[in-house]
Amino acid sequence: MAAFLEFEKPIAELQARITELRGTAQTNDGTLDIEAEVSRLQVKADKLLRETYAKLSPWEKTQVARHPERPHLKDYIAGFVDDFMPLAGDRAFADDQAIMGGLGRIAGRRVMVIGHEKGDDTASRLRHNFGMAKPEGYRKAIRLMRLADQFGLPVVTLVDTAGAFPGVQAEERGQAEAIARSTEQCLALGVPIVAVIVGEGGSGGAVALAAANRVLMFEHAIYSVISPEGASSILWHTADKAADAAEAMKITASDLLKLGIVDRVVAEPVGGAQRDPTAAIAALGSAISEELESMADQSRATLIASRREKFLRIA
Known part of the structure; x- marks a missing residue:
């Protein structure tokens, strides 16, 4: 339970x-x-x-989105990705385990899966840095996206991060540039890309994997340019107003669907994905498969143009 x-x-x-x-x-x-x-x-x-x-209020949804027992990337891969073959490293510095990816099949369709992994216990959370990627993580994502493009494989990204790692060493290795390049690579792909906000979608660290043709979002996930606590600290000089900030920021799936930021909301089991992970994972796998099928016959030019137009409208 x-x-x-x-x-x-x-x-x-x-x-x-x-x-x-x-x-x-x-x-x-x-x-x-x-x-x-x-x-x-x-x-x-x-x-x-x-x-x-x-x-649920937006702040309560934030707590649900952060629930430590919600399914993680490894659970989704185990649930609906067959024949998964992990691919590691950015071929330049290191293998950042906050972002993981590899080849597999969803409903028989060959795909490249990339996503944030937070970990589910103390040891794994430290190993995966709580899903907060460093530049080498985003450069690994770029490498895998280019590989998918080369072989004509659709890309599926699963986003669950509070944001990119804010440490000094990440800035020294070009964090902002890596995030920008990853976002640029998403927009440049000549293959379909489906992104799903499965928990937290925080700041540029999330957008770097979510500039997709179709952006899906779990019912109790959140997606924002800054955390409610961060916005509260800036606006009111205290984190105590996080609930007010969450309300004002329109970070919930229903609000973002109305605003055109996301394209589809995937329903969760009653009480959140953490109460019935198996059902939540199955529902998400079906939704992703449907979205990939809807884009199967689109040309490279159409995919690129529609994706760019989508994000220009948001901007």
Whole structure:
């Protein structure tokens, strides 16, 4: 069961009571019939979960998007990418594991998959630098995109990052240039590119992999030029106004769909992808396959022109 967020406390209390009652049933001599009470509480908890997630605020969606138990890149690859062959390194400096990629098949179609990996425990989060890529990560992405273009393979990118790594060493190695080149490479591809914001889509670190023909977004993901906390610090000189900043920034999937920033919202299971990762992964795999199929017959010139026009309209 997924860990509960702050706004989910009433649901957590009901689930704790259900667990307690089930424990009581296992320890008594069978004279106590609690199944009816357990069923009543479960129905109440399920109803409260649906009602809560039907009216999440932008700040609450931010917390869901950052939930550590949401599926990660490796889970999506395991779920709907067959015959995956990882490709590593930027051929210049190092292999940045905040961005990973490789060849595979989605619904039988050969593709290049690239995405951010945050990690799912302390050791892996440190190894993947919490999904915050350095210049060599974006240069690896550029290398893989060029390889895909060379062999006529569609590109699928899965975006989940708070932003590019802000450290001194990244700036020394040309972070801004690497992000700009990666964005430029997305726009220049002569093959279809589908990008999905699966969790956080933060700043240029996200756009560098998301300048795509079709931009999809999970229902409870967020996509913004800066984090709510960062915007709050700039506007109000405190991070305490993050909820207000999130509301003003229009960072949710429904808002961004209305604004034309994203093209499609992929529904999540009730309570978020973290509650039923298998269903969420299957839904995303189907959506990506549909988008790739819709562009299968488009020419190189059409793909490039439509992609550039799309982002010029946003600008």
